Amino acid sequence: MTIQPLSESTEMYLKAMAELNQHETVAIGRLAGRLNVTAVSANEMVRRLSEQGLVKHTPYKGAALTKKGREAAGNVVRRQRLWECFLHDQLKIEWTQLYEYACSLEHATAPEVTEALAVFLGSPKTCPHGNPIPAADGSFTPLNGIPLSEVSVGQTVRVLAVNASAKEVIVHLHERGLLPGRKIKVTAAAPLQGPLTLQVENREVALGLHLAEFVIVEIHSK
Amino acid sequence: MTIQPLSESTEMYLKAMAELNQHETVAIGRLAGRLNVTAVSANEMVRRLSEQGLVKHTPYKGAALTKKGREAAGNVVRRQRLWECFLHDQLKIEWTQLYEYACSLEHATAPEVTEALAVFLGSPKTCPHGNPIPAADGSFTPLNGIPLSEVSVGQTVRVLAVNASAKEVIVHLHERGLLPGRKIKVTAAAPLQGPLTLQVENREVALGLHLAEFVIVEIHSK
């Protein structure tokens, strides 16, 4: 099983679901937004995906990946993140372009190539954005961190990963020094969903709460 | 110009034309055969390609690449052959699989990635099959060799390149040791388009005349 090649579109739906929510249900609207299609189109596609047993759709509740779908999605993510490592470490491609370029390559990569690439790269555990690279069977342990948006004022944290796919978001975060490994102090939080004020490497940065959701951090012990 | 991204299908048609015939006209039937589509489909597609100015179609004569089409085709070939180098030299993928795997990747590769890959690989001049890698502008000088099928009995030649795309052909030639660099003596030629008999590294090999067309050789001086 899991040997039939999936279309690029199918792979992107599965990946989007995995990125939005590993296990729980994903609202059709969010899926549509992430993939830049209308809700009607997303509905149609989810129907096709559930006919293929990749997704379980509960009307008015949302869609969830099945075991089969989760494995397939993990595999797509694996391919993307391995390519990101290659593009970054070997080809010296800009950090902000990695996601986009790897997002094309991921659909054109045979299993044998994927595994040879992993070996070539030394079986990296995370991509250049800090996200974990799933195993060959599609499984992986999510990061043990929380979104920056949930950190309370006064705390110091370390960036584990940047988990964004929209180019503008990636560029925005990059420009503000929000990269894996960086130490950050949350110095203020504006009311009414206003921006956070951060201390990033001796630099004061304002960051919208929504944008902070994409930054996964761990509390900086000591 | 030449900035619009072409569809995978379009790129494959252009590449097939370049592989079949760099400059002259290509018969629609051959194109259809190479791409595994019906002649009707090839006709339709050639019409679309000529509407885009990539191809010049002369009814009942055949189709030829325009300057624009030749550049685009050269670029596809460049991407493929660079990936073949990577897959072979770095990932250690089997020689017989290179064409197929690179044929997927070629359509998913942005110009920036292509050029970074070329630099990473040290700007190779030929692919692992011995074929020249076009420049970034799509231009390249064809090999200065002749098909093995045109060599006369008694001559000794050196293999410059294997220029096949069908997997079975590639495997067949590989099994018989017909790889770039090999020295070959043509010891006999059967009548009525029968097979050639070759001396390949102390081994006697029979090779169909049709298959010999894919092996590009140079006369072995001295």
Place this chain on the structure above:
DNA sequence: GGGAATAATAAGGGCAACCTTATCTTAATC
């Protein structure tokens, strides 16, 4: 409990690439 937001469904279309079957045209050949 009613209204708003979200989701689902129905109906009708579009586009790129493919397909089959049938008819007609041209080129090549003897």
Place this chain on the structure above:
DNA sequence: GATTAAGATAAGGTTGCCCTTATTATTCCC
């Protein structure tokens, strides 16, 4: 100059994935 093979064209289909507009159903929340 007639035959034949190859090519062109016409007509009608299919599949995947997308769209709009309209209607209906459900859930959520004040």
